[in-house]
Amino acid sequence: MKVTPRAYIFGLSFFLCACGMKEETAVIPPPVAQDGPPVAVSVSPSSGSGSAQDFTIKFSRPGGYRQLSDIRLLINAEADGAHACYVYYSVPTGSVMLVNDSGEGSTAVALEGGAAVENSQCTVLTKGASAKGEGTDISVTLPIRFKPKFAGAKKLFLYAEAANGAKSDMVAKGVFEPTAAAATAK
Numbered sequence: 625m626k627v628t629p630r631a632y633i634f635g636l637s638f639f640l641c642a643c644g645m646k647e648e649t650a651v652i653p654p655p656v657a658q659d660g661p662p663v664a665v666s667v668s669p670s671s672g673s674g675s676a677q678d679f680t681i682k683f684s685r686p687g688g689y690r691q692l693s694d695i696r697l698l699i700n701a702e703a704d705g706a707h708a709c710y711v712y713y714s715v716p717t718g719s720v721m722l723v724n725d726s727g728e729g730s731t732a733v734a735l736e737g738g739a740a741v742e743n744s745q746c747t748v749l750t751k752g753a754s755a756k757g758e759g760t761d762i763s764v765t766l767p768i769r770f771k772p773k774f775a776g777a778k779k780l781f782l783y784a785e786a787a788n789g790a791k792s793d794m795v796a797k798g799v800f801e802p803t804a805a806a807a808t809a810k
Contacts, residue, residue, distance in 0.1 A: 695762065
């Protein structure tokens, strides 16, 4: 009887075995993909109302959160970046961008720099903002103040892009109703 060594693969290592088996060709399975598109996990709070709110957005990337290029929170009645409170967080640079009223440009500031960016719908404050990433997950907290003209029911959409071009779906993860700020007494 002729014995042919067989290759067995376990993880990244392999060994040869002359197990007295029939002569066969070893079949090596393809590697299992360890990566996938970004996942929009949650926004907190996922519902509420008010003239100001600190939103925490959470995303996951199977290959690690550092593979994300940017994560986004879009607050608007529909998934449209024009005339919206549309905020990007750049993972590599640690900056926050707020899309302008036309939806075609943005202004960037450092996340924890104490500055603010605004358009006609909202102001995003970096004082009190934070980002925390670990393993596959990242959470970013964004203090947002709404302008009176942006009052009314809105959806909270999340979206992310990875450095390799992989994208999450734009998904509604909550609802929020911006309200006009209460008048202050003099």
